[in-house]
Amino acid sequence: MFDLVDEKYCKHILASEMQNHVNQNVLLYGKLVTTRFNKTAQGKLMRLSTFIDKKGHYFNAVHFTNVVHDFPIAGMGIYACYGKITNRFGFCSMNIIKSKKLRILCDPRG
Known part of the structure; x- marks a missing residue:
């Protein structure tokens, strides 16, 4: 895709x-696998998502309350994910x- x-x-x-990029802001491209909303301890909305990159490796992303509404997940597709890499207990994820969901080419068959 x-x-x-x-x-x-x-x-x-x-x-x-x-x-190799812990505590750095980086860009990753990923196909959305799954996403769900969760609530913080203060009752605010956040989102947890899992993506797969073009080489077939999975990565998890956390959309905290300050970005969950400004940068929504709009269904399945390829997303440009810009964020800070964190490492918790040897497992990396992205805040x-x-x-942004990327545009897909139109079907040339009409």
Whole structure:
């Protein structure tokens, strides 16, 4: 599906490289696998998402309350995920700063 994206890819890393970028802001591209809302201890809305990159590696992302409404997940597709890489107990994930669903090429058959 990554070959069907109708936008130019910017410089990014792969999920397998996350451990080399802990505490850094990076860009990852991923196909949405699953997402769900959760509530913080203060009762505010946040989102947890799982993506798969073009090499088949999974990565998890957290959309905290400050970005969950500004950068919504709008269904299945490929997303540009920009955020800070964290490492908790040897497992890396991304705290989303901003994300965007990418356009897919139109079906040429009409």
